[in-house]
Amino acid sequence: MANVIVIDTEKCSGCKMCEVACSLINTKECNPERSRIRVVTSQKNGQLQFVPSTCMQCETPMCELVCPAGAIGSDPATGAKIINDKKCIGCSACSYACPFGAIYVDRKLGRAVVCNQCEGDPICVKVCPSGALQYVSHDQVNITLRRLGSKRVLMARDMTEEITEPHLEIISENREPC
Amino acid sequence: MAYMYGGQLLKIDLDSGKIEKEPTSNYQDLWLGGRGFNARILYEEIKKGLDPLDPDNVLMFSIGPFTGTLVPGAGRVEVAAKSPATGIQGMSNMGGYWGPEFKYAGYDSLIITGRANRPVYITINNDRVEIRDADGIWGLDTYRTQDAIRKELGDPDAEVLCIGPAGENLIAYASVQTRVGNAAGRTGMGTVMGSKNLKAIAVRGTKGVAVADSDRFLKLCLGALESQKPLLGMAKTTDLGDNDPPSWASTLGNYEATEWVEQKNLKGGHMPFWEKHKNPQGDGITGCFNCQVRCMDYYNLNGYGPLVASCTIYGGPTWLLKNSDMKTWYAIASKCQRQGIDTQSVSRMIAWAMELYEQRVITSNDTDGIHLTWGNGEAILLLIDKIVKQEGFGKILAGNVRDAGKKLGKDIEEPLNIKGVPLGVTNVMNFRARTMGALINPRGADEYRGRMGTFDNLGSGSGAGHMTGMASPDSWEGKTAQKIADTAMAAKKNAGGDALIGQMDCESRGELAALGQKLITVSDSLGQCKWNTIFLNLGVSIEFQAKALSAGTGKETRIEDLLEAAARISAQERAFAAREGFTREQDTLPGKLINSQIPGTWPEDKVTVEDLEKMKDDYYRAMGWNLKTGIPTVDLLQSLKLDDVASDFQDMGISEKK
Numbered sequence: 001m002a003n004v005i006v007i008d009t010e011k012c013s014g015c016k017m018c019e020v021a022c023s024l025i026n027t028k029e030c031n032p033e034r035s036r037i038r039v040v041t042s043q044k045n046g047q048l049q050f051v052p053s054t055c056m057q058c059e060t061p062m063c064e065l066v067c068p069a070g071a072i073g074s075d076p077a078t079g080a081k082i083i084n085d086k087k088c089i090g091c092s093a094c095s096y097a098c099p100f101g102a103i104y105v106d107r108k109l110g111r112a113v114v115c116n117q118c119e120g121d122p123i124c125v126k127v128c129p130s131g132a133l134q135y136v137s138h139d140q141v142n143i144t145l146r147r148l149g150s151k152r153v154l155m156a157r158d159m160t161e162e163i164t165e166p167h168l169e170i171i172s173e174n175r176e177p178c
Numbered sequence: 179m180a181y182m183y184g185g186q187l188l189k190i191d192l193d194s195g196k197i198e199k200e201p202t203s204n205y206q207d208l209w210l211g212g213r214g215f216n217a218r219i220l221y222e223e224i225k226k227g228l229d230p231l232d233p234d235n236v237l238m239f240s241i242g243p244f245t246g247t248l249v250p251g252a253g254r255v256e257v258a259a260k261s262p263a264t265g266i267q268g269m270s271n272m273g274g275y276w277g278p279e280f281k282y283a284g285y286d287s288l289i290i291t292g293r294a295n296r297p298v299y300i301t302i303n304n305d306r307v308e309i310r311d312a313d314g315i316w317g318l319d320t321y322r323t324q325d326a327i328r329k330e331l332g333d334p335d336a337e338v339l340c341i342g343p344a345g346e347n348l349i350a351y352a353s354v355q356t357r358v359g360n361a362a363g364r365t366g367m368g369t370v371m372g373s374k375n376l377k378a379i380a381v382r383g384t385k386g387v388a389v390a391d392s393d394r395f396l397k398l399c400l401g402a403l404e405s406q407k408p409l410l411g412m413a414k415t416t417d418l419g420d421n422d423p424p425s426w427a428s429t430l431g432n433y434e435a436t437e438w439v440e441q442k443n444l445k446g447g448h449m450p451f452w453e454k455h456k457n458p459q460g461d462g463i464t465g466c467f468n469c470q471v472r473c474m475d476y477y478n479l480n481g482y483g484p485l486v487a488s489c490t491i492y493g494g495p496t497w498l499l500k501n502s503d504m505k506t507w508y509a510i511a512s513k514c515q516r517q518g519i520d521t522q523s524v525s526r527m528i529a530w531a532m533e534l535y536e537q538r539v540i541t542s543n544d545t546d547g548i549h550l551t552w553g554n555g556e557a558i559l560l561l562i563d564k565i566v567k568q569e570g571f572g573k574i575l576a577g578n579v580r581d582a583g584k585k586l587g588k589d590i591e592e593p594l595n596i597k598g599v600p601l602g603v604t605n606v607m608n609f610r611a612r613t614m615g616a617l618i619n620p621r622g623a624d625e626y627r628g629r630m631g632t633f634d635n636l637g638s639g640s641g642a643g644h645m646t647g648m649a650s651p652d653s654w655e656g657k658t659a660q661k662i663a664d665t666a667m668a669a670k671k672n673a674g675g676d677a678l679i680g681q682m683d684c685e686s687r688g689e690l691a692a693l694g695q696k697l698i699t700v701s702d703s704l705g706q707c708k709w710n711t712i713f714l715n716l717g718v719s720i721e722f723q724a725k726a727l728s729a730g731t732g733k734e735t736r737i738e739d740l741l742e743a744a745a746r747i748s749a750q751e752r753a754f755a756a757r758e759g760f761t762r763e764q765d766t767l768p769g770k771l772i773n774s775q776i777p778g779t780w781p782e783d784k785v786t787v788e789d790l791e792k793m794k795d796d797y798y799r800a801m802g803w804n805l806k807t808g809i810p811t812v813d814l815l816q817s818l819k820l821d822d823v824a825s826d827f828q829d830m831g832i833s834e835k836k
Binding site for chain 2: 012013014016017021023024028031032033041043044045050126127129130155
């Protein structure tokens with residue numbers, strides 16, 4: 001049974017510190033492209049959206065099931081996926097199968113890599129300044145997700161109220177017209 | 179391998195379309211990066227007397243060795259060119275995500291010359307560099323421009339720097355913008371970009387930054403991040419005080435604002451407004467690459483679109499224009515960011531016009547019928563539109579600050595400015611550290627490049643003689659500053675005077691400003707945000723910077739090495755100015771601020787011309803510059819390995835031995 005990095009996307013402010021720290025500890029260079037957690041960013045007309053994405057520790061790991069080389073297993077202590085370097089052929093079958101695209105072939109190494117949870121102390125969680133990442137043991141995952149869900153419901157209610165507010169003019173009272 | 183550096187300087191000539199690359203190693207040992215590269219390369223490439231809007235002006239975007247790494251606040255880009263505002267080297271520093279992406283593409287400086295014969299934008303994708311047609315993008319605001327380019331490239335991860343319509347129309351204080359609310363606003367860098375017909379620069383990189391001793395580097399960065407945590411509240415400046423623009427105005431000691439606050443007795447404002455209109459993403463807070471300070475508020479006001487606001491953008495549209503309505507503030511700030519205007523400059527220009535209007539020096543006949551009464555939001559927004567279009571009265575305010583009075587055809591004092599850049603939103607006269615910082619800032623405008631932030635505030639009253647509560651006394655900066663103050667106090671005592679030096683006294687100011695200027699130059703050159711350092715009491719000291727650079731590059735660098743590089747960079751910037759005929763006379767402040775009583779809550783005193791000149795003497799002496807001319811001496815230039823500059827000075831007849 002696995003520990004999970006639970007993501008609260010609304011808290012993420014997109015700073016990429018998780019990516020920089022992850023790549024530094026795992027590849028000895030600062031390179032978001034090689035980070036095992038990525039912040040998927042979208043921008044439209046000033047509206048920014050950030051969705052951090054990493055291994056979600058599926059109970060039925062598709063990556064493991066589709067791997068033609070039988071290279072993927074799990075760390076018994078944390079449940080994090082372990083990839084056998086000698087067996088992996090770098091075919092990307094795991095990336096196609098993963099619902100999140102979280103496992104991928106590192107083109108510099110020529111083999112697949114995925115979050116290894118830094119041996120039970122994930123550096124992304126440690127550095128995240130906004131509280132968007134939590135490292136949660138298997139028996140706490142569901143209640144954590146429910147808390148996040150209920151927060152979204154409350155926020156949606158707030159936003160509904162916001163939309164019904166009448167549009168206010170910027171012109172203040174008691175001004176001479178231009 | 180080029181540890182910590184992208185490894186190449188990218189040169190693009192928009193006249194010929196020629197694209198060249200040069201190894202960074204030719205510059206990195208003497209000039210560090212960022213501001214250092216800009217200072218040196220602009221001096222080499224620009225001829226004396228060049229019109230800043232001539233195609234031969236050189237526009238540079240440089241990053242430092244820290245950019246794109248795990249160093250706290252490693253997202254900065256230093257922009258430079260000969261400034262249309264000052265006539266000397268213009269410089270402005272911006273955050274966001276463009277700098278790290280540029281590093282990952284394998285570069286350290288982008289050097290742009292020439293002028294395209296039609297609107298273009300540049301795309302950089304690792305080794306592939308192209309100049310593309312911007313016909314469909316020219317005219318779009320800065321948010322839409324970024325969207326359009328990402329769409330055209332089919333790459334949602336491309337980071338884009340761009341100008342808005344204000345830069346295209348060459349208004350004097352156009353900004354370069356990236357993302358939402360990250361701007362290089364001061365000294366008209368967007369104007370220079372517009373003059374080159376260059377709309378935007380998109381970049382995407384996947385190469386990463388190699389680190390020599392990654393274990394040591396990681397440990398240092400994690401330690402620095404940890405040490406910042408208890409202090410983060412210091413830098414989220416928008417949460418200080420009573421959480422409203424009037425009380426920040428009073429905290430910053432802005433003399434115009436304190437008067438206004440007293441008149442209006444305003445309270446409340448920002449915090450309830452933010453709580454009500456914050457953007458759900460990031461809980462309404464955002465920041466730059468690899469930064470945990472996250473100093474910006476992120477709004478989404480119904481009907482107005484999103485807005486990211488750092489502390490300085492609150493000041494201009496509120497206290498300078500005596501506007502107390504937050505929605506009006508929002509509309510002005512948002513317009514400035516979309517149109518690509520420096521908010522502080524435009525607010526200062528409009529405030530000047532409003533003051534003249536209220537004093538009936540000008541009337542609605544001069545202003546195209548706009549009633550420029552204090553705080554008139556509708557009038558301000560209308561006027562900004564006219565400024566962007568260079569239309570009617572807007573054209574007068576869109577030009578150089580020094581010509582504005584003349585253009586009105588009346589004997590009117592020019593808008594408040596330092597070295598030709600409209601004065602920022604802080605009161606630079608309310609204690610001597612600020613005064614001194616503003617006086618010697620090489621780009622003019624404000625005090626931010628000439629002081630140490632928390633480390634030059636000597637206390638007042640019984641606390642005089644010691645750094646104020648904000649400073650970390652055990653840091654290298656704190657100890658060094660205190661030693662300078664102690665030496666000055668001992669000298670004062672020997673001379674039979676009152677031994678204590680407080681924040682309103684002139685002694686030791688010059689020497690402290692010289693130290694502050696060097697420390698800021700180090701951060702600007704390494705590519706680290708000042709807001710993440712001791713400048714704002716945020717843990718990260720020059721001790722960390724030296725260690726992190728050593729671990730990252732694999733070459734031991736000491737604090738003294740960084741300070742020597744900073745002295746070289748400052749001398750180089752000054753040499754550019756000296757070549758344009760700049761002397762100590764130009765290190766001055768608006769006449770209106772000298773020798774005048776400042777109303778408001780801060781100590782009501784005044785700074786005399788004699789005070790200023792004495793502080794300048796101390797500053798030049800500490801920098802190793804000639805006292806008479808204020809330019810670097812031959813002895814200094816030679817010791818800094820700037821023999822070519824020394825020989826240029828000789829040819830120009832401005833050479834001074836000591």
